[in-house]
Amino acid sequence: MIVEQQDNIPQQSALFTDLYQLRMMQSYYAEEMNAIAVFELFFRTLPSNRNFVMAAGLDNILSYLEQLHVTDGERDWLKEAGGFSPRFCQQLGDFHFTGDVFAVPEGTVVFENEPVVQVIAPLPEAQLVETYLLNQIHLQSVLATKAARVVSAARGHKVVDFGSRRAHGTDAALKIARTSYLAGVNATSNVFAGRAYGIPVVGTMAHSFIQAHPSEYAALRAFIQEFPDTTLLVDTYDTLAGVRKVIALAEALGQDFKVKAIRLDSGDLGKLAKESRRLLDEGGLSQVRIVASSGLDEYKIQALLAEQTPIDGFGVGTQLAVSGDAPEIDFSYKLVEYAGKPRMKLSSSKELLPGRKQVFRFFEADRMKRDVIARFEENLAGKPLLEQVMSQGKRLGRGRTSLADAREHARQQMAALPLELHALQRVKFGYPVTVSDSLRQANEQLQRELAVELDPHFGAS
Amino acid sequence: MIVEQQDNIPQQSALFTDLYQLRMMQSYYAEEMNAIAVFELFFRTLPSNRNFVMAAGLDNILSYLEQLHVTDGERDWLKEAGGFSPRFCQQLGDFHFTGDVFAVPEGTVVFENEPVVQVIAPLPEAQLVETYLLNQIHLQSVLATKAARVVSAARGHKVVDFGSRRAHGTDAALKIARTSYLAGVNATSNVFAGRAYGIPVVGTMAHSFIQAHPSEYAALRAFIQEFPDTTLLVDTYDTLAGVRKVIALAEALGQDFKVKAIRLDSGDLGKLAKESRRLLDEGGLSQVRIVASSGLDEYKIQALLAEQTPIDGFGVGTQLAVSGDAPEIDFSYKLVEYAGKPRMKLSSSKELLPGRKQVFRFFEADRMKRDVIARFEENLAGKPLLEQVMSQGKRLGRGRTSLADAREHARQQMAALPLELHALQRVKFGYPVTVSDSLRQANEQLQRELAVELDPHFGAS
Structure with missing residues (x-):
């Protein structure tokens, strides 16, 4: 147990985050923007020489979310050195993570734009944890992929x-x-x-x-x-x-x-x-x-x-x-829904599929055949990859997979991977991942709604 | 102070090491091979696109060496799960680092084969610390170089x-x-x-x-x-x-x-x-x-x-x-002297200059001009780069440089760097580093002595 604690420091510090997360939090608190947000963690493009990514790091981030709090010393520092308001620093005294988490099991093989972790929590909570969640899922997925x-x-x-x-x-x-x-x-x-x-x-x-x-x-x-x-x-x-x-x-x-x-x-x-x-x-x-x-x-x-x-x-x-030939993967953690409404962004080459999603995987004779990214509510015939691992800040049974079991899951994933994707170089035709009709329609609808926002004179009055 | 402690865990665990270090230690203890060893930490080749390396990480490794010990729980684990002898595990109870350390100040610009850290300590102590010293000097030098x-x-x-x-x-x-x-x-x-x-x-x-x-x-x-x-x-x-x-x-x-x-x-x-x-x-x-x-x-x-x-x-x-274009540097930590005698190895393309060394840097009008790697005892006209930062396991004043002072030192180093070495691509003629005549002679002499060892029948009787 002592070993476990050592390994979790400074991971469990709420200050292991980017300053902007805390600034946004103060603003959210001041605006009382405390409704439920959905953030999804995914990558946009496979690194060179990679035909798949093996997701890892879930166990660590669940430990972090369970233990997350702000110490008195940290709050004093934020007030005195960090430039935060006394009111916000006081509010942080009660802070802990109360949200739900859905995720693909560690060792699962994933592809472009597929959510690996999905955080459903009050907006300020879901925002604060971005830095640590990305740091660990990124690192461990880079390493697991290389090792596989x-x-x-x-x-x-x-x-x-x-x-x-x-x-x-x-x-x-x-x-x-x-x-x-x-x-x-x-x-x-x-x-x-x-x-x-x-x-x-x-x-x-x-x-x-x-x-x-x-x-x-x-x-x-x-x-x-x-x-x-x-x-x-x-x-x-x-x-x-x-x-x-x-x-x-x-x-x-x-x-x-x-x-x-x-x-x-x-x-x-x-x-x-x-x-x-x-x-x-x-x-x-x-x-x-x-x-x-x-x-x-x-x-x-x-x-x-x-x-x-x-x-x-x-x-x-x-x-x-x-992982010298691919030391990074472009994992992001993006807001896709707030207060029940899907959200997107349109930044050049960094566009985003809106709304909470699920990934359905289709098999043929025990081999993975194709994936479909769909709206979370859809019920497609394939196997859904995201499963609930945390409820109201507490781990569920599915979030307590032992390393041995995760290793066996990873072995089965590699056995089910299409043979050509074991190639060390990038194959010409990668694994097929498509977007469901329903998700595509939702995307187009939100783009139309945002057209108003794109008017440069909108909101200036 | 709390923050400082958090940052140092699990760094201060003696088990953050490769198993072979502990196995060699047990053998050294059993053989009573406790004489003074000199290990040097250096890199052999500049990574692609690098014309210099900025050394960093010294402050961390000195903290580690000062705090290093083996806890009772760790000793129990080594005995029960690690396969180590009860005698060795008992001996580890008294273990701490008692050696001297020489190093180049953090922020110093260094080149191929120049010792960055030099550990002078009883052989088992100097051996155990290899993994952590390499881990930190490697990481921090990779990052400082990229940032520079x-x-x-x-x-x-x-x-x-x-x-x-x-x-x-x-x-x-x-x-x-x-x-x-x-x-x-x-x-x-x-x-x-x-x-x-x-x-x-x-x-x-x-x-x-x-x-x-x-x-x-x-x-x-x-x-x-x-x-x-x-x-x-x-x-x-x-x-x-x-x-x-x-x-x-x-x-x-x-x-x-x-x-x-x-x-x-x-x-x-x-x-x-x-x-x-x-x-x-x-x-x-x-x-x-x-x-x-x-x-x-x-x-x-x-x-x-x-x-x-x-x-x-x-x-x-x-x-x-x-540091995607150069995520690693081939830093090694090598035995160069034991019990007063210089040591070397001859492994293909991994040869080693024997004996304890010093680096002398020559300037011309405030610009770095050339370096000479010499035997430690030599007294060349240039500025010696390695200075003592720890004595008998305790930091000296030179080992307590503040981050602000180290930053100023790094700034001066970059200002003294030959202009052409600021190029982002590798220049054709890099910074000149030569070996002193005396060191070259010592090297040749040891090679002759090792010729006996190279006889395949030597020692087999």
Whole structure:
């Protein structure tokens, strides 16, 4: 429980938000604009090289919404340093989130313009939470998507998260461990994350361990004294010479030799893996596996496996951590309804489908076939993706999915994904997502109503 | 103080590390390998489109080193779930960091192979801290470098950090606010960061505020009721119609009209800024400034200013937050000396200059001219970059630089940077960094010594 609390700070601070959210809140309070708003969180365009996005981060945002409040110290600061009115700062003392949340389950595969999270709450509450909700859904979906691609490229070989050191901060490091496990990665190197989320933790040795000892052989021998069934790093000085030392160790130790694997971390991994495999097999060590790391990503893993490289597992660090080929997705959190009326905006290339929505997914022989974005009230034949996870500020059962269950859901999603969308490059014809007739009509009607507003002289009197 | 603590969790947990660090520690303890090690943190290659890196993150890692310890709960977990020996877990009860740290001041411009942080400590201590040190120096240097480029491209125009929502997690969001301020950005939108670091916080209104009101005019009017000297967002429906409403508001309010600026957030910013400026000037509102946001980065800002676009300030979000054109730098943390002897590794394309080092910087007429990487003991004529910031686990005065002082240091660094290195694209001939003769000789000598180790039959008996 202590771990859980640590992980949630400063997430639970109401001040982890953009200043404009609080300014709008003060104005809403002053105007008594407290009616129910519907905000939807979605992205407009798939990043390059992405044929799908795997949604993640829901568990975190529900924790945040349940705990959200403003402390006395924070209210004092807002009044004294933040330029907010005393009345507003007093009102914030009672603040907590009382709304409903609908969302797609973590691990669900989603596409352009499909709501991933839907917040239905009094306008000021729904507004304040925008920054944190975007921050977490964005990060975790970027990472889960990258990890799903790496897992797909690894075709059943084990993948381990080595990303902590190059992740963008501590929160990202923990979330990489969590979301990559969600997306099918087998373990993490981060001990804190392993403990916090109950994920298998793995790790072997660094080059410094070899360097600090009088010889490579002495280092390897000392390490298996403590950890007999470990993985040994062999490339500190010369990879194949390192492999020969492992074979010599096996000969010296006989029955006591329990080493599980060697790790290659530099050079031409394909060539070195083949030669290492041959040396190990010739040395009677066919049970010793080969794991590889060093600048790996889904593209390199795919290329290595395409050449039948005898690598049994992959440690993926930097690229899993930063998703270098697509570090951002254009997630937005937009008002679509207020006080029962659909809302839209028309900003150039940032238009918005108005009103509360649902996504219906159609299948054919267990494969996803197409999605339809519809008005929330519609009842189409497909499977609705958004389900209620919070009611009046409290989580419902559907909002309490365990990480293990979410991982199984993600596995099923990837199994149902059309085969061509597993491609690492963008396919020409992506997954079909259409808008229902009823939603299209509602959109056109609101555009006509807004035509009045578009008159430049409107409202100036 | 409470804020400061929140920001440091879970950073201060000794379990925020890779499992292999703890495994190596157990082996070091068992072997009584407790002599002094020197580790250096540096990068090998400049990322594409980067002519320099601005070092940042030192303040955080010193806080971490001062507070580092293992809790009883963590030790229990390591014993029961982590597979560590009872003896080691007991030894961890006394663990804290007792070493010295040398570093370049935050905001210093650095280049390939130059040590940014140097840790001199008993081997197990220096090893454990690798993951957190890399995580923070990497993140904050990636962000400070990006921000320095954005500030340079903005040529004195104000720049504001809008990155929180697309930052990779909460820690990254706070660190963007901090490091971009360090690098010359003027303010942040993140309230928590503003309070925690004492950075100016700014913010106006979102499209949802306009959408929620019966008309754009009503929304603008309501907002300035609460915040008279605000910035008004004008592009929700039609940008120039929005500007005309601001002018109408000014006419209606007369002396009470105190609006400072309008914000453009979509469309052709160059064209819209020019037309908006003309409308405002014609409407007698030449004092109202124009700020722009929407997918900005240093390249777009440079292009807008090259066309004399009348934009007074820039809100930069996603690209400041994720540094999309260079989201990672290949920072490593490597053992260079143990028990008084220099150490190296020879892994293909990951070679290492052995021994503890210093960087000497040479100037000509206040401009940086060249750097020399030398053995630590050498006394070259240039200015040494690494200075002691921690002694025996306690911060020294040089390790307590305020954010304001670090910001001034960063400003001076950018002023001393050779003009051509301000280019946003990679220049053909980068900044000259050479290795001293003495260091080169030490390197060659160690290579000869390691030749013995490279004999594949060495040590196998």
